[in-house]
Amino acid sequence: MSPNFGVGRIRWNWFAAFSALLAALPLVSETHTPTLLAIWALFALSLGLMWGYAGILSFGHAAYFGLGAYTYAIASFNIEESTVPLLLAIVVPALVAAVIGALMFYGRISDVYLGVMTLVVTLILNRFMNATAGDAYRIGNARLGGFNGIPAFPVLNVPGDPSNQIYGTSYYYLVIICLLGAYLIARAILANAFGRVLVGIRENDLRMELNGYNVPAYKTAIFAISAAMAGLAGCLFANWAEIVTPGVFSLGQTAEVLIWVIVGGLGTLIGPMLGAVALGALKVALGYQTTVDNSLVLGIILILMVLLIPRGFAQAFVAARQHFAQSQAQRRRARTHRRRLSLQEADR
Amino acid sequence: MDYAAVVLLEVCYMIAFLALISAGLAIVFGMMRVINLAHGEFVMLGGYATIAASKAGINIYFAMLVIAPVVVGVIGLVVERLIVRFLYGRIIDTMLATWGLSLLLIGLVTLIFGNTAVSVPAPIPGYQVGRYQMGGYNLFVIAIAILLMLGMWLVLRYTRVGLVARGAMQGADVVAALGHNPKTIYMLTFTAGAALSGLAGGVMAPLTGLLPSVGGAYIAKAFITVITGGAAVIAGTLSTSALFGTVNQLVSFASTPVIGEIAMLALALVLLRLMPQGVTGRLFRNST
Numbered sequence: 276m277s278p279n280f281g282v283g284r285i286r287w288n289w290f291a292a293f294s295a296l297l298a299a300l301p302l303v304s305e306t307h308t309p310t311l312l313a314i315w316a317l318f319a320l321s322l323g324l325m326w327g328y329a330g331i332l333s334f335g336h337a338a339y340f341g342l343g344a345y346t347y348a349i350a351s352f353n354i355e356e357s358t359v360p361l362l363l364a365i366v367v368p369a370l371v372a373a374v375i376g377a378l379m380f381y382g383r384i385s386d387v388y389l390g391v392m393t394l395v396v397t398l399i400l401n402r403f404m405n406a407t408a409g410d411a412y413r414i415g416n417a418r419l420g421g422f423n424g425i426p427a428f429p430v431l432n433v434p435g436d437p438s439n440q441i442y443g444t445s446y447y448y449l450v451i452i453c454l455l456g457a458y459l460i461a462r463a464i465l466a467n468a469f470g471r472v473l474v475g476i477r478e479n480d481l482r483m484e485l486n487g488y489n490v491p492a493y494k495t496a497i498f499a500i501s502a503a504m505a506g507l508a509g510c511l512f513a514n515w516a517e518i519v520t521p522g523v524f525s526l527g528q529t530a531e532v533l534i535w536v537i538v539g540g541l542g543t544l545i546g547p548m549l550g551a552v553a554l555g556a557l558k559v560a561l562g563y564q565t566t567v568d569n570s571l572v573l574g575i576i577l578i579l580m581v582l583l584i585p586r587g588f589a590q591a592f593v594a595a596r597q598h599f600a601q602s603q604a605q606r607r608r609a610r611t612h613r614r615r616l617s618l619q620e621a622d623r
Numbered sequence: 624m625d626y627a628a629v630v631l632l633e634v635c636y637m638i639a640f641l642a643l644i645s646a647g648l649a650i651v652f653g654m655m656r657v658i659n660l661a662h663g664e665f666v667m668l669g670g671y672a673t674i675a676a677s678k679a680g681i682n683i684y685f686a687m688l689v690i691a692p693v694v695v696g697v698i699g700l701v702v703e704r705l706i707v708r709f710l711y712g713r714i715i716d717t718m719l720a721t722w723g724l725s726l727l728l729i730g731l732v733t734l735i736f737g738n739t740a741v742s743v744p745a746p747i748p749g750y751q752v753g754r755y756q757m758g759g760y761n762l763f764v765i766a767i768a769i770l771l772m773l774g775m776w777l778v779l780r781y782t783r784v785g786l787v788a789r790g791a792m793q794g795a796d797v798v799a800a801l802g803h804n805p806k807t808i809y810m811l812t813f814t815a816g817a818a819l820s821g822l823a824g825g826v827m828a829p830l831t832g833l834l835p836s837v838g839g840a841y842i843a844k845a846f847i848t849v850i851t852g853g854a855a856v857i858a859g860t861l862s863t864s865a866l867f868g869t870v871n872q873l874v875s876f877a878s879t880p881v882i883g884e885i886a887m888l889a890l891a892l893v894l895l896r897l898m899p900q901g902v903t904g905r906l907f908r909n910s911t
Contacts, residue, residue: 332715384899387658387714391850392895398843399888406881526839530722537719571730577723581716582709 285462290455297451306447308559313450314511315555316548317457319535321504323547324461326536328470329497330477332386335393336532338400339368339502341523343509345404348425348519352417357431364510365503372502373495380491380498385480394529401524424520431514450511454548457504461544464500473497531558534577540589550587625753630876632752636761638868639768644827644841645848645860646771647820652849653856654792654812656714657707660721662845663838664728665817669695669824670833671736674743683746683829691825692818699817703810711809725838732835742832760829767826771819776857788812792854847891853901862902867891 300309322336343364350360379392408421417425431449433439441449464470472493475483484490513519522528532551539550554573561569584591648662659665669691676686702724710717747759779785787808790798795805823841831837848867852859867887875883894902 378896382896382899384895387718387850388895388899388901390718391847392892394843395847395888395891395895399885402881402884402888406879526843530726533719533722568730568733570726571734574723574725574727574730578706578720578727581720581723582706585713585716 285459285466294451294455297455298448301444301447306444308556310447310450310515311512311559312552312555313447313454314508314515315532315535315551317450317454317511318505318508318532319539319547319551320454320457320461320544321501321508322532323536323539323541323544324464324504325497325501327540327542327544327547328465328477329473329494330480331494331498332390333393333498333501334390334533335395335397335529336501336505337524337526337528338393338397339372339505340509340512340528340532341397341400341404341519341521342368342371342502343506344513344519344523345425345509346506347510347513348428349414349417349419351428351430352425353415355429356435357429358434361431361510364513365506368506368509369499369503373499376495376498377491380494383491394526397524397526397529401521404521404524422521424518424522426518428513428517430517446514450515453507453511457507458544458548461504464497465544469493469496531573534573534580537585537587538576538580540587540591542586543589543593546587546589549589625755628752629755629757630872632757632761633876634869634872635765637872638864639765640827641844641848641864641868642772642860643764643768643823644820645845645852645864646775647816647818647823648845649849649852649856649860650775650819651813651816653854653859654788655711655809657711657813658714658718658721658846658850659707659813659816660718660842660846661702661725661728661838662721662820663840663842664725664732665695665699665820665838666824666827666841666845667732667833667835667838668698668728669821670828670831670837671732671741671824672821673825673828674741674833677743683743687825687828688822692822695821695824696814696818699820700810700814702817703813707813708806708810725842729835729838736835738835740832740834743829745829758830764826764830767822771822772857772861779857847888851891851894851898851901853898859902863894866894 297313300306318336318340321339322333325331325333346367347360347364350363351357354360375392375396379389384392404419404424405422407419408423410418412419412421417428419425429440431441431446433441465473472483472488475486475488476490476493480490483493509523512523531554535551535554536547537550538554539548540546554576557572558569561572580587586594644666647665648659651657651659651662669687672691672694673683673687676690677683681690706720706724707717710720745758745760747763749756749759751757777785779789787798787803790801791803791805791808791812795808798808799805831840844867848860848863851867852863867890870890871883871887873883874886
């Protein structure tokens, strides 16, 4: 039914060109918005890896994004130096996801029910964080702050040097390095046996199970890996915004990342990232004006995508190219065939 | 003693509330295996229809019990024809498309009514239980929920339409072979589900006040109630509404409303883990 789509491979020349482009961007533009777009791309990549390749659709990926943000904010109040908080912001979401994932996948919970459970986890976090106003709710030196969130925490610094904080253009480069690094890790995962098993699970998990693979363990593992990436994105987002609020756990946040991934293209890695950047830029642009409501535009885009291009632009592009290549090959075959015929004519 | 009565009334109200806002979603999910994520916005539209009609001088009961369901039912019909009918059998795609629809509706309502809260006063005065002041309108909500559940049960169980509907639920192709067009049944079911959501929105409007984004408060609760309930429309909705409503209110009274809501969500997690097909997938199997 669908063209492709196994695990793909990395094209190093494209990767290098892309990296160079991103590295050169600060020469021609300010970096505040591009940093945000790159963070969103990382978030979309985390969901795209899990959803597109292992077929696990989470309706609550914002939970891990938010956990990363909150973990960093809380830890940075208690630990001067920002390296440990950064690592915690990756490890804590991964551990939480491993526990929740094991609970779900060993219980053989799938599709809609999986959606509800992931959604419920996000809602619990959202409700809880909204209710943590007041002095009673504090972790070490950090006050959780309820609806108002945690402002003014120490931002990321150069490892080992707490007074040397990273911001502006250097923060942009840090985010880009994280994004490209996560992309390479995702590629490496998919290039290995692990990734091939994941794709097998996506296509038919019963068959993989009968082949002797421990399907729940694979699903739990990719869920945790994806949550770690989302947590990193959340941590970077917290440092970009310099405040975390319960809004990171909202339904809107979850909806947005789903939309980015599906518009960009399921079953690719580049698609979700480009989707996040394109729609993120659109959102920022729409934010500057008030005539058209933001959610109106996003809603129309999502409906049209599902109805017309349900597998996203990247997939549609790949499919179109394969179709083109096939028809080219056909034409070539037909041409040689005709030529051979005419040569035979001439011989006679 | 008074306190116990108050707690009991509040528990009943919460159960009624959950049953009311879940009914429309439950019908659509139970019959068609379609999760309508724009359900919360249908409820919201019912509320706006009620308020707009009552501001125009129409009797508020007529507005909430007739105008709201009709308006939202028509909207549901349009949505089914334009979007949902292309996506039957693709459960995830339906969820995504209706999520898009929910954003679209929020945007539209914001454009039309503005992003400000509107409200309409509750038409029934409060009353005293001992030292406690109670909302009289809550009793009306409970009555409507009981009537609604009873009505749905009677229709599904004892009418020709209900028979065909239950048949379509069990095996659409058999019903089709017997001469009923499943597409028509699906269209009517979706319309009926939307109308019920509109009714819920209308009935709840005097209690909650309205914002374009209010649907988000309904969808999560309704979604959890319906999915945890499982495929049987009435037994599922009733059993999980009763369970969640009781837990939510008892824990709320013992601590804070937020902890109450968290307890309800945690219970949903546990139930789904133990009964992945929903409560009626395990218990009350042969119920409606």
